Amino acid sequence: MNDDKLSSMVCESVASIRSSTPVDQIISRGHAVRARRRRVPAAAAALVVAGGAALAVTTFAPSGQPAPTAAGKAGSLPAVVRLAAWTVAKQANGDINVTIRQFQHPAQLQATLRADGLPAHVSFSGNPVTVCQPRSVSPNLAMGIYRFFDGNGSDVLTIDPSVLPSGVGLSISDDDQRLPSGSFVVTIGTVYTSRQCTG
C-alpha cells in the first residue's frame, strides 16, 4: 500500500462526517464560550490612566525590567513585582500569585515568572499560542499546579511550581476577546517546556 492509497483511506474513513450545527448557533455560542473562561474583572479598565503613570516609573529601572516593589520584611529579597498591568507575588511557601489587570507587557511578565522558577510562556497578542505544545495533565494535577481565587475584586491566579512535572510549563494568554461587561479573558494551559516556548 503506497502513501497515496493510505492517505485516501484515512480521508475516506471520515469523509461522510459532516457538521450539523447552524451558523447562528455558533455565533450565539460565543457568549457561552467566553463565560466558561476565566475573567479579569472590568474594574481594571479604570486603572488605565493610573497604570500608565506607574509604568512610566517602573521603566526607569536600569535593567529595563519592571522595578520590583519589595514586600515582606525589610532586607528580604523582593517578593513582589508590580506593574499597572499585573502583579506577581512570590509567597513564602513558594506559590506564585499572579493578578492580571491589563494584557500588557507580556515579555516582562514572562521574565518575572521565569525568574521565580516557573517555566512560562506569556502571550497577549490575541492569537492562539502556536509556539507551545499543549501537555495534558490529570485534573488533580492541574488543580495542584494552578487555581484561581477571588482576591479583592480581581481573580488571582495561584501557581505552585513545585508540583509541575519535569518538562512541563504554563502558558498564559488572552484571545482578543472582551466580554460585553468589559472584562478580559485569560487562558491558562499546561505545555511542554522548550526553548521556543518557555525559554
Place this chain on the structure above:
Amino acid sequence: MRRRKGVGTHQLDFAEFYRGAADECLRAVLVSTGDQDTARELVDEAFARAWASWRTVSKHPAPKAWVVRTALNAGISRWRRRRREIPVSDLTEVTRLPTASGESADLVDPQIMAALMRLPARQREVVALRLILDLDTARTAEVLGIAPGTVMAHLGRAMAALRHDLQPELHQEHRS
C-alpha cells in the same frame, strides 16, 4: 475610499467561511480525538471563538488551521475539566456508539480510527493537518510550532504505523 466592514458583512463572511470549512475541521479534529461528540463540541467551540475574534482570524493565512488548533487546545482543558479520557482499547466501541445528537456514529471506519488512536497525539495532529486539511509541510509546522523536518518525520512515522496496522496480512506474508 476604503470602507470599514460592518457587523453584518463580517457575519456574512464568517458564515461563508463556516459553511466551507466546518466539515473539514470536524474531520481533522475527529482524527485527533477519536470521538465524534467530543470533536463536534470542540469544533463548535473553536468556531465560536473564531467568530468572536473574526477580525483577527479572517486575516490568518490558514483560518481552518486556526480553528483546528484552537479546538485541540480547548480539548486539553475540556478533558481536564470533565476527566474524560478515552482508553485506546475502547475506541472501537466508542466510534460505534450513537452520538448525543442521535446520529449514528457508524460513519467512521472503526478499524482506521482505532489505528489512528494508537498513534502518539502529535502524529495524529500532523495527520489531521496534512491529510485532512491538506496543509503543506511549512504551514503545518507553523501551526504546530515545530520544524518542517519534524513534521515530515512525524508524518513518515505515522504512515508507517498506519500501514503496519491496516495491513497485517501483508506483513504476515512478508514474514513467511
